[in-house]
Amino acid sequence: xxxxxxxxxxxxxxxxxxxxxxxxxxxxxxxxxxxxxxxxxxxxxxxxxxxxxxxxxxxxxxxxxxxxxxxxxxxxxxxxxxxxxxxxxxxxxxxxxxxxxxxxxxxxxxxxxxxxxxxxxxxxxxxxxxxxxxxxxxxxxxxxxxxxxxxxxxxxxxxxxxxxxxxx
Numbered sequence: 022x023x024x025x026x027x028x029x030x031x032x033x034x035x036x037x038x039x040x041x042x043x044x045x046x047x048x049x050x051x052x053x054x055x056x057x058x059x060x061x062x063x064x065x066x067x068x069x070x071x072x073x074x075x076x077x078x079x080x081x082x083x084x085x086x087x088x089x090x091x092x093x094x095x096x097x098x099x100x101x102x103x104x105x106x107x108x109x110x111x112x113x114x115x116x117x118x119x120x121x122x123x124x125x126x127x128x129x130x131x132x133x134x135x136x137x138x139x140x141x142x143x144x145x146x147x148x149x150x151x152x153x154x155x156x157x158x159x160x161x162x163x164x165x166x167x168x169x170x171x172x173x174x175x176x177x178x179x180x181x182x183x184x185x186x187x188x189x
Contacts, residue, residue, distance in 0.1 A: 059099025
């Protein structure tokens with residue numbers, strides 16, 4: 022007995038209708054139905070963080086979150102942060118600090134860092150490490166990742182300063 026139905030998802034500021042089982046993992050709909058490949062399938066258990074998206078601004082493991090949990094909520098994927106022409110400051114900082122090797126963990130690191138910086142624009146090293154501790158990186162770029170989050174905080178502060186100056 023199929024439970025496929027039309028689901029409406031709010032992803033990256035746009036409304037999308039997909040035909041799926043409401044109990045399907047959100048990750049599958051994002052990748053397979055919407056062709057959003059920022060979130061990765063890592064462990065499938067919500068342990069590694071590769072599948073992280075923001076659900077109403079909170080880091081959420083999309084491999085263990087059902088589609089029905091996301092209905093009526095704002096889903097943001099890596100693709101929704103910026104574009105190739107205009108990277109989000111967190112994305113820019115990760116590039117500037119060369120905070121990637123294989124890049125598989127990057128989605129989770131960036132999305133978690135974005136949520137952290139939205140809550141705390143000036144986190145200390147301990148806070149950054151604690152927030153990112155549930156995102157696994159097997160390549161050993163932890164030092165660069167922490168530096169990237171610090172750099173992102175700086176870039177966001179500079180951006181906010183420019184925006185305040187433009188309004189005066």
